[in-house]
Structures are given as C-alpha cells and as structure tokens.
Amino acid sequence: MNKPILDPDHLLLDAATRIAAPPANSPFNAASPAIFQTSLFTFDSYADLEAVFAGRSKQFIYSRGDNPTVMELESLVAALEGAEAARAFSSGTGAIAATLLAFLEQGDRIVAVRHLYSDAFRICEKLLRKFGVAVDYVDGSDTDAVVAALPGAKLLYLESPTSLVFDLQDLPAVAAEARRHGVLTVIDNSWATPLYQKPIAHGVDLVIHAASKYLGGHSDTVGGLVVGSAAHLARINTGSYPYLGAKLSPLEAWLLLRGMRTLPLRMERHMASGLALAERLAAHPEVERVRHPAFSDHPGKATLSGFGGLFAFEVTDAIDVARFADALGHVRIGVSWGGPESLVMPALAPLQMPGEANSLQRFGVSPRAVRFGVGLEDADVIWTDVEQALARARR
Template sequence: MNGPDFFDQASLIAAHDEGNAFDAVVPPIVQTSLFTFSNYDEMLETYRGEKVRPTYTRGLNPTVRMFEEMLAKLEGAEDAIGFASGMSAISSAVLSFVEPGDRIVAVRHIYPDAFRLFGTLLARMRIEVTYVEGRDEAAVASALPGAKLFYMESPTSWVMETHDIGALAALAKSRGIPTIIDNSWASPVFQRPLSLGVDVVVHSASKYLGGHSDVVAGVVAGSKELIGRIRGEAYPYLGGKLSPFDAWLLIRGLRTLPIRMRAHQASGLEIARRLRDHPIVERVCHPGLANLLPAGLTGTSGLFSFV
C-alpha cells in the first residue's frame, strides 16, 4: 500500500502556521468570550455584515478559525467548521439538510451513536432512515429516489467494510442528493472523500486528528456554500461550539498527524496479521489484510475488530 507523501502533508500543516499572531512558533490561545470594537462605526459595519471579525467566541474565534483552515487544507475543502464533539458535527451537518417528513439513505454499520441519533431524535422528527449495503450499488441506486440525503462511512464501524465512495457519490449526485461521509477512521492522510465526489466530510476529531486522548471535538468540511449553510442554520443554535483551548490542542495534533498515521498503519497491520494466524481467532476485520484497498483509500489506520 502506497500512502501519500507524509512530508508534503506535514509541510502543508506547518506552513499554515506562518503569519499567526506574534509569529509565534506555537500559536496563542485566544481564550475569551467577547471581543471589543475600535469605534462605533466598526461595530455597525460588523453587525450589518459589511465586515467579518470576531464578536463572540460562539460565532467566531481566531484560534478555532486557525484549526478550521488547517483541516480544510488537509481535506482539500474550501471551508471547515469545528464542533465540541463528533456527534455535534454529525447532528449539525445532517440537520442542515433534512426536515420533518424527509428520508435519509445510510449505509449499514455506521458509528453506533450516529445510528442511535437516526433512530431516536430523527425518528421523533418524522425523518425516516433507510439502511442499505454499501457494497451493493444496485441496492443503493434502488433506495436513493426520493431521499434528501445519503450518509456514508467507509471503512464502516465494527466490521470495517470498505465501499467505492466515488461510485456511490456519483449515484447520489446524478439524482441531486447531497452526500455526507464520516472520515474519522482514515483521516485526510489516507482518504480525501471530497476529491471522490462527496459533498461534506465529518470527523470525530477526538480520534486521530487530536491524537492524544485529551480533547473531545468534531469538524465538518466541504464547499463554502454547504459549510455556510451549516454555519448559518444548525451551528449557532445547537450550541456545540468548539472551544479555543480544544482548537489549540487540535492544532497541535494536526502537526504530527501524517507521522502518527504511518505508525498506526504499521502497528495495526502487524497486530491484525498475528491475530489472523492465532488458533482461537475466527475472523479479523481489517481492510488492509486483503491487500486490496478501494480507490481513494491509500492506507489504513490502527482501528480494527476481531472475533
């Protein structure tokens, strides 16, 4: 498996830090709730929408914005928006595309809490979810007509099934249906779904993006238009705002992401191979064991399952 050029990605991350406040090697944390104005005219221009600047951290914060811009670059996205958790990112993204009475098509074996969100809160809103086998493109094509959103995950949770993301995204796009994918497992180091035709990417940043088990966060990436919709509709009112300190921890995590993912790939594959050959293990679910990854997935992370 040939992964991306890790040093190029690392340089991309480091280069973005140039020109931050005070030109600090480690960017400062803008830990504040409010921002002041130089004068009354500046305040009027800001609240009229004529000038974009921080006013209240729940809306815009420089440290949070730095993380968002770094993640957008890694995903090849026009924009990104940070959240207080992965589930906050998922729920805000989904609710920006559907309303009561709509139907979502989702692949099976998605993240358990996303499955519970769909089966509880969305069900109360009369939003129906149809689950399909992501490997069965005919079944996906049959389920899509009339849907308002197609939700994907590849590799999937628990069983680590991989799908042809480009083909599935094309099926949805041909019917005018927006697509969302959870890319937490692969990270942008090994998979960039936007380049495969997906509209919106979500992450639990608590996992590989943060990388140190000391932050709970989420992020959504996509076009300026779609991120603008999420920023204007669900984001201000659901309250799942990423804090400046957590954003700072994520900035630290992104700096080592390519190096860490390479180590996760090596150690995960080694353990998976040993388990596969163990006499009491019946099955190991790791997409790298078959040595045949789908188009767009250039490597594997350290998470897998076995029975």
C-alpha cells in the first residue's frame, strides 16, 4: 500500500492559514465571522430599492437569496477549490438537485458512475426520469466505459471515490474526453475535501460538497455547496436556486465556518486513524476485503493528496453483519459521517428502494459490506471495540 503523498509546508499549512485567518473587515475586529441572523435587509430610499431590482446595485435584499454570513462560507470554499464562485444550500442533496436541474432539460441524457451516493441515485431515478431525462450508469473505474458513454450526453456525474465501494475515476482523462464531447462534468468531492483533491485543477467543471460531512465536522449541521466558474454558477443562480427554496441559513453557515477552521487538523487525524483501522481490518481473519482508496492502484489515485477516514470492509460468511453492528459499544450505528464520532452502517440499509428487491445487486454491493466512518477518537479505542464486536458476531 502506498502512503498518501502530503506536502504539509504547502498544502495543509496554506489551507490552515486561509481557513483560520479572521475574516477581512470583521466588525469590531472579531476573530470569528459575524452571524447576520436576519431574514431581510432594509433600504434607505425607494431609489436604493429600485436600483437593486434593476441590477444596478448589489445591496442585500432577502436571506433566501444572499446573506453576508453565507457568502463568507461560499467565498472560502470556492477559494479552497480554486474556483471562481460558489453557492451554498441547505443540504448536499439540495446542491445536487439544483445543479442537475439547472443544466438539464427534457430529452437530455446524463452519464453517472454506478456507485453514486444513494440519494443522488434517487434524484436520478425519481426526479430526472420523471422529467424526461435519460440516465445511464457506468463503471466509473473503467475509463474506457465512461468515455464510450459520453457521445450524445449532456452531463457526466462523478464521485471519486464512489460511495460504498470506494472506486476511483481517472479525473483528468474523463474530464478531457467530456470536454471534447461538450459534456458538462460534475463531481461530488465530499470524501476528499478541497484539501486532498481539487477536481477543477484536473478539468472538472463543477464540484459539489455535502458540507454536513468533513467541512462542518461536528455532526451538528446540514448543508451543501456547489463551486465552479462564475458562468456556471450564474446558470445555477438563475436557473434553479431561486425556485427550490433550499437556501442555507446564516446560523448553519456560521457553524460550517466554525467547523472549517479546524479542517486541516481534523483531516490529518481522520486519515491517520482510518489508515490504521483499514490495515488492521485487512489483516483480520474474518474480514474478506477492505475497500479503501489507499489500497488501490487505479490511476485515479494520482489526484488524491490524502485520504478521508471513510471506507468499507466486507466480512466473511462466518460473521453476521447485524450482530456485529449490535455488538459495538463505543462505535455507533448511524448515517452520515465526518464528525468526531466513529460510525458504522451496514451497506444494505441505504440501498433499500421501495418496491425493489435487487438494490444490492443493482449497485454491485456485497450484503456483507459495512461502511466505516472513522472519527477522531484514539485508534486503539476504536479497534478494541471493532475487534470484540467481530468476535461476538461469529455465527
């Protein structure tokens, strides 16, 4: 296994400086960003009001559109991703839906990686198809298969690594081919964060984050962002954002800004503990396979400068997955990830589609798979709990 290649003198320390610096022009020189907890902004005159609606002024109007605290978050994430602009949403799913709806019309076709986030999959199946948009799923780790599906497509939706199976895509290769075919590229970069992967630098057009995960980092807020060029964000800002009502509140934005100030330190701990736990699981006799990008030799690994603490492992037939989850004491069962606490989720659970019996087969996920989100606790404490749970889960 190759260890991550980190350049702490440039990557992490530069990001830490950018994130931890007090906001520019902070009221009263406050070290933390201000919360502008207001629904609306008033005007000194009718002329000022008319100038805003005529497009001659950028004064704030209403927090469903723009809010100073939310814009502080948008500016920070855009800068970290190397993008021109960003838009924040009340959830990662809101960011996904708004992005897709802004660029797709009836009769369009999109190509999506097979193992995408389960709610992104549901958006494709329950929303896009309803509106007459065709969706083709491909094995994202097979670059030739992705390229072959591009002709005639409007949009390519990526995750590298993918959900549950953690497959990688060769981002520079597929982004270049997509651009050659006039296909817009969108990627969910929540797993790597802007610290460990910068898709825009590799040719991807738009980057989505479930900010509830590592960016927030405290399991106390839900939010999402999409970043990219000013032109692409203008399309979202006028084509879908105003009409979905999925705005991020000022308080949620402030919590995310608070969380991001420790992002580099937290990611170092998530990565170190995640690698330690993945290696121990790989050596355990009752673990059949560990799905962690650090164990991969796929070309897509080259765009990662580090690893998140989320991965999956598959147990042998001798282990009852439900019994394993129930036997855990310190590690909890729960959805989401990226907070201080370690969480497991049997992969079976999020793939249950009402009226569909073959969800696991459709996604290519083993019924013995467990997703493991390693938190910030001591790695030995986590391992002791996992080890005893595996022992108690033997059939």
